[in-house]
Amino acid sequence: MSFPTEAEIKAILLKVVAMSKADECTAQMSGATDGNIRFALNNVSTSGIVSDTELAVQVAFGKRVGSATINEYSDAALERVVRRAEDLAKLAPENPEFVPAVGKQTYRASNTFSAATAAITPEYRAKVASDSIGPCKAEKLIAAGFLSDSNAFVAFANSRGNYGYQTSTMLDYTCTVRTEDGRGSGWVASNVQDSTSFNAANDIRTAMRKASASADARALEPGKYTVILEPAAAAGLITFMMRFFDARQADEGRSFLSKKGGGNKLGEQVFDPRVNFSSDPWNPEAPVVPWDENWLPREKTFLVEGGKIANLNYSRFWAQKQGKRAAGQPGNLLMSGGTKTTADLVRSTEKGILVTRTWYIRMVDPQTVLLTGLTRDGTFFIENGQIKYPLKNFRFNESPVIMLNNIDELGKPVRMGDDNGRGSVMMIPPMKLRDFTFTSLSDAV
Secondary structure (H helix, E strand, O other): OOOOOHHHHHHHHHHHHHHOOOOEEEEEEEEEEEEEEEEEOOEEEEEEEEEEEEEEEEEEEOOEEEEEEEOOOOHHHHHHHHHHHHHHHHHOOOOOOOOOOOOOOOOOOOOOOOHHHHOOOHHHHHHHHHHHHHHHHHOOEEEEEEEEEEEEEEEEEEOOOOEEEEEEEEEEEEEEEEEOOOOOEEEEEEEEOOHHHOOHHHHHHHHHHHHHHOOOOEOOOOOEEEEEEOHHHHHHHHHHHHOOOEHHHHHOOOOOOEOOOOOEOOOOEOOOOOOOEEEOOOOOOOOOOOEOOOOOEOOOEEEEEOOEEOOOEOOHHHHHHHOOOOOOOOOEEEEOOOOOOHHHHHHOOOEEEEEOOEEEEEEEEOOOOEEEEEEOOOEEEEEOOEEEEEEOEEEEEEOHHHHOOOEEEEOOOEEEEOOOOOOOEEEEOOEEEEEEEEEEEEOOO
16 A cells, blocks of 8 residues: 655645644644564464554644544545544543643654565565474474564644654564474564564574573572573563653652652662663664654653663653653663673673563562563573573562662663554663572473
């Protein structure tokens, strides 16, 4: 499905805005062509392509807000969706935290589009499945995985003169490989914007090695151990922690960044000095659109610098209430590190545990970000710089705040997709940590 041109999209948006009789109107049009292929038990099970566009209209009369959506673009349909949004706004109660739409902004475009990813065909998806299944069949292993790709656009305009348009692409791949007897399991994931940097035939070998090596796992007494977390294992914990970098949660005492007696920990040393988290829409390895969901321009900024809290995320309402400047909410998360790979960190470890994946993570205590979860798909004992044998999986109870104060070494960051449904991306390093807490054994494979 081919999308309308930017000029055609802009004309629709401006027409919608002009139709509205409300105090303000914002129109957003988005569209995507999403392709996928799924395979299990070494066979393709489903494949498909879905293309759609949608127009969302939001209006306000004073502090009364209404919204409506449609995927039809005749003049009559546009008139209908605007009036529907206005009718709903008139029925709505006043929103005490209403903030008017932003005025005209300047956005610096980011490189979120790849022609190669946009041109992915069913034949390409079939080859990814073949490259995943074939080697597993040859070595009597069983593959199950999913590839999805997206070619999308988003555009908006409002009655205060603001306008933006951007295209983007994404490819996401995961695959689990099991031994025939089900006693060994390995997993691999790739998230890229440009499909030319993805090679399923290479990635599948990683999952195959983990699956074969993780059979005949031995039990190890739970306790505190030196661990090496692969980037995917670390990312699952860190994403939970970053939810609490909201200024309002901190100011209202609902966050680990809240201070006793009121206020937040902005400027305070919370992590090891080697911990740095930033956001940059123009990062070449993890670019994102240059505005947030409220159409504020995103900026390159530090959230944590040298272990100190450098910035918190202020909503427009909370920034206004607290007398702060509202900036665009981060769209990516970039954690700095070193130059070593996971294998390099293993070689420098006398005794420890390699965790390749964390799974089924749940919150235990929001005030300390204490999390519980399981290791899966390959957990290994390290001795004298070598992987000695596979371990039965563990349940862990650990806080990423404590974890990031127990750093021995950080490796080279790699790109990870955010699996919490927000569509953002991260750069996370492998990390060697002291005193990671395993509380019990798990029969998960």
